[in-house]
Amino acid sequence: MPLITAHDRTVPVTVQTRSTLSPADAFRFVVPIDLSLVFTGWGPFPGISGVADQTAAWDHAGPSRSPRFTDGTTARETLTEYDEPSSFAYEVTGFTNVLRHLVAGVRGEWTFAPDGTGTLVRWTYEFLPLPHRDLLVRRVLGPLWRNYMTAGVVASARAAERIDREERARPAGAALSPRP
DSSP states (O other): OOSSOTTOOOEEEEEEEEESSOHHHHHHHHTTOOHHHHOOEETTEEOEEEEEOOOSOSSSSSOEEEEEETTSOBOEEEEEEEETTTEEEEEEEOOOSGGGGTEEEEEEEEEEEEETTEEEEEEEEEEEEOTTOHHHIIIIIHHHHHHHHHHHHHHHHHHHHHHHHHHHHSOTTOOOOSOO
């Protein structure tokens, strides 16, 4: 059963950036990206230090994993939709940080749409507030989270572009550098 239904009242936050890559290439590089390289933290929000307990490759609906945050907290993320090369979506639940007091979970969605010769990369985070937390999530968490998301979506697009450049410059059969 999905975390969020048509009857739920949620708090969505959407950010976007542009990439020089095609939608297919942006999707190909962003979906499996090392989260610790692009989500380094912003303001009161920790970065991601890595993931643990990944159940399968992040290339179809169904796998789950546990993002580990730089403050020692965790969450559980499940890939719920995978529509290559245009979008993927996931749910995040089981927060062990302060978010556990504010939200039941989150639905995240990334879309990759043609934009001239490149791609418009859009990321939406839809919070499901706990009872009596809607106003706090809408007025405080959402606006602050937008800054964290903006840094993350831009870093993801730039990292994807760098990985693409490295891949094109690399001799056939050589390994790809893990750093953006």
